[in-house]
Amino acid sequence: MNAPLSERRQAQLAALIDAAERRIAEGGMASLKARDLAADIGIALGGLYNIVADLDELALRVSSRTLGRLGEALTAASDALPLESRDDAVNRLVAIAHAYLHFARDNLKLWRTLFELHLAEGTALPTWAADDQLRLFRHVAEPLALLVPTMDEAQQALAARTLFAAVHGIVTLGLEERLVAVPLTALEAQIEWMVRATCRGLGE
Amino acid sequence: MNAPLSERRQAQLAALIDAAERRIAEGGMASLKARDLAADIGIALGGLYNIVADLDELALRVSSRTLGRLGEALTAASDALPLESRDDAVNRLVAIAHAYLHFARDNLKLWRTLFELHLAEGTALPTWAADDQLRLFRHVAEPLALLVPTMDEAQQALAARTLFAAVHGIVTLGLEERLVAVPLTALEAQIEWMVRATCRGLGE
DNA sequence: CCAAGATTTGAACGCCGTTCAAGACATGAA
DNA sequence: TTCATGTCTTGAACGGCGTTCAAATCTTGG
Numbered sequence: 001m002n003a004p005l006s007e008r009r010q011a012q013l014a015a016l017i018d019a020a021e022r023r024i025a026e027g028g029m030a031s032l033k034a035r036d037l038a039a040d041i042g043i044a045l046g047g048l049y050n051i052v053a054d055l056d057e058l059a060l061r062v063s064s065r066t067l068g069r070l071g072e073a074l075t076a077a078s079d080a081l082p083l084e085s086r087d088d089a090v091n092r093l094v095a096i097a098h099a100y101l102h103f104a105r106d107n108l109k110l111w112r113t114l115f116e117l118h119l120a121e122g123t124a125l126p127t128w129a130a131d132d133q134l135r136l137f138r139h140v141a142e143p144l145a146l147l148v149p150t151m152d153e154a155q156q157a158l159a160a161r162t163l164f165a166a167v168h169g170i171v172t173l174g175l176e177e178r179l180v181a182v183p184l185t186a187l188e189a190q191i192e193w194m195v196r197a198t199c200r201g202l203g204e
Numbered sequence: 205m206n207a208p209l210s211e212r213r214q215a216q217l218a219a220l221i222d223a224a225e226r227r228i229a230e231g232g233m234a235s236l237k238a239r240d241l242a243a244d245i246g247i248a249l250g251g252l253y254n255i256v257a258d259l260d261e262l263a264l265r266v267s268s269r270t271l272g273r274l275g276e277a278l279t280a281a282s283d284a285l286p287l288e289s290r291d292d293a294v295n296r297l298v299a300i301a302h303a304y305l306h307f308a309r310d311n312l313k314l315w316r317t318l319f320e321l322h323l324a325e326g327t328a329l330p331t332w333a334a335d336d337q338l339r340l341f342r343h344v345a346e347p348l349a350l351l352v353p354t355m356d357e358a359q360q361a362l363a364a365r366t367l368f369a370a371v372h373g374i375v376t377l378g379l380e381e382r383l384v385a386v387p388l389t390a391l392e393a394q395i396e397w398m399v400r401a402t403c404r405g406l407g408e
Numbered sequence: 409c410c411a412a413g414a415t416t417t418g419a420a421c422g423c424c425g426t427t428c429a430a431g432a433c434a435t436g437a438a
Numbered sequence: 439t440t441c442a443t444g445t446c447t448t449g450a451a452c453g454g455c456g457t458t459c460a461a462a463t464c465t466t467g468g
Contacts, residue, residue, distance in 0.1 A: 030322070034456055044417045049457070118234070125382050133383065158386070162374055162394040169373020170366055178329050179337065182362070190366040194402060201401020238425055248448040253426070409468105416463070424455070432447070438440085 012051050013061075015041045021062050021110065029059060029113045059117055060129055066110045067132040073103045074139045089143040090199045096139055097167045097191045104171050105184065140164050147202055163198055167191055216255050217265075219245045224266050225314065233263060233317045263321055264333060270314045271336040277307045278343045293347040294403045300343055301371045301395045308375050309388070344368050351406055367402055371395055 019040035023031050032055055038045045052058045077099035082088050104111045119125055141160035148156060173179065174187040182190075223244035227235050236259055242249045256262045281303035286292050308315045323329055345364035352360060377383065378391040386394075 028322075033454090035454090045456095046418065046458075047416060050415075055456070118232075119382065130383075158390065158394065161377065161386075162398060165373040165377040166370035166398055167373070169369040169371070169376065172373065172376075173365065173369040178323065179334075182365075186362065190362065193405065194366060194370055197402045197405020198398060200405055201397065237423090239423095249425095250427075250449065251447060254446075259425070411468095412466090414463105414465075417459105417461085419459100419461100421458075422456095425453100427450105427452080428448105429450100430448085432445105434445075435443085437442090 009051065012041065012043070016048070016051050016058065017061050017065065020058050021065065024059075024062055024113055025107070025110050028109045029116050032059060056117070056119065059113060060125070062110070063114050063117060064129055064132055066107065066114060067129075067136070069107070070100075070103050070111075071132070071135055071139070073099050074136070078139060078143075083143060083146065086147060089146040090196060092143040093140065093163070093199065094192050094195050096143075097195050098188055100167060101171050101174075101184075101187060101191060104175060108175065137161055137164060147199060159202070163195070166194060166198065170194065213255065216245065216247070220252070220255050220262065221265050221269065224262050225269065228263075228266055228317055229311070229314050232313045233320050236263060260321070260323065263317060264329070266314070267318050267321060268333055268336055270311065270318060271333075271340070273311070274304075274307050274315075275336070275339055275343070277303050278340070282343060282347075287347060287350065290351060293350040294400060296347040297344065297367070297403065298396050298399050300347075301399050302392055304371060305375050305378070305388075305391060305395060308379055312379065341365055341368060351403060363406070367399070370398060370402065374398065 016037060019037050020032060023033075023036060023040075034048055034055060035045055037058075038048050052061075074096050077095045078092055081092050081095055083092055117125075137157065137160050140163055141156055144160050144163065145156055148159065151159065170187070170191055174182050174190075220241060223241050224236060227237075227240065227244075238252055238259060239249055241262075242252050256265070278300050281299045282296055285296050285299055287296055321329075341361065341364050344367055345360055348364050348367065349360055352363065355363065374391070374395055378386050378394075
């Protein structure tokens with residue numbers, strides 16, 4: 001075992017993130033235990049802190065990976081559709097919203113940890129993590145721009161954010177199993193209804 | 205100190221919830237520590253578990269109180285407005301949404317703990333807690349019923365839930381300080397825009 | 409082959425929620 | 439009043455957690 005240091009570290013980091021991702025997918029963020037992870041990748045307990053500053057950083061790295069996969073899912077949903085007419089734009093927004101719902105459902109625990117990261121009060125999140133978030137909004141902003149060409153860019157960004165947030169809220173409550181369960185198809189219908197209504201409202 | 209047991213217990217429970225509420229309002233759910241709370245109300249550490257089964261139950265009781273206050277805030281916002289025409293109904297929905305935003309902002313940490321309760325996998329939440337949630341949806345359902353009188357009750361309930369969820373999502377992302385800050389007035393405008401657009405969409 | 413530096417190790421620390429044997433206390437009968 | 443009995447309260451102790459750091463182990467250039 002004598003690969004160059006940095007390479008070895010890189011491999012250890014990747015293995016660690018893999019293990020953490022598996023653990024979170026299985027049992028949520030609450031099951032991210034230092035001792036388990038160290039055992040998973042075959043190092044001593046203290047060794048974790050040579051790879052990663054603390055478990056929060058690790059959760060953040062897993063989240064970044066999850067955000068990446070989410071972005072791919074939204075891209076796949078977008079690219080399948082044309083974007084020429086206003087109708088196309090609306091259909092794309094619906095498709096993106098549906099893709100968001102399905103990603104959240106298929107990656108429930110990982111998706112939830114995206115919003116359970118509580119960075120220690122003072123510290124801001126790394127720029128690479130913030131960038132991932134902005135990329136998501138852009139998925140929405142692109143078709144939206146076609147619907148409201150008169151808005152300036154800041155307004156468009158804000159509108160995209162709002163639409164994203166609304167869909168996010170519906171998905172969040174819809175997948176919250178401590179409330180009355182809503183069938184997936186009903187959830188899809190509600191999301192579509194709400195996106196179309198909002199788009200209609202945009203024109204006025 | 206010789207009040208009847210149940211009375212004494214009731215007082216201890218109230219004091220405990222008070223202390224927990226103060227702690228959460230100050231530092232979020234993460235600062236709900238058994239030893240601090242025991243000191244706050246002047247009992248021994250172990251004594252907590254005579255009053256409450258565990259800290260989760262305590263967080264739930266604080267949340268119930270918070271939901272109660274939220275309900276009052278929404279009621280106050282509703283009662284200030286007439287409810288006769290369709291326009292009245294829309295205005296009420298906007299007012300309720302705005303009241304929700306302001307409550308969340310003014311009670312940030314307490315409001316957030318409403319959604320951070322992670323009951324141990326298997327156990328369902330007590331009925332008294334579930335009822336509080338349904339009461340909230342009813343605030344939205346009442347004016348909504350006036351807008352869509354043709355829907356049956358189940359459909360109306362679902363629509364109310366969806367509208368509530370959409371507003372909730374906008375508020376959640378809007379108050380998330382790890383993203384770009386959005387001014388309060390902009391948030392209000394976005395919420396109003398989205399509620400009105402949705403209402404317009406309802407008619408079609 | 410060795411010395412010096414880098415890396416890994418796991419025992420130990422401090423903090424946490426929760427438990428439970430032991431002590432303090434109240435109550436009613438004698 | 440005195441004591442026995444049942445109830446409530448106490449805080450030391452337990453097991454588990456994230457994190458640290460002196461010591462052990464490896465790696466490497468001379």
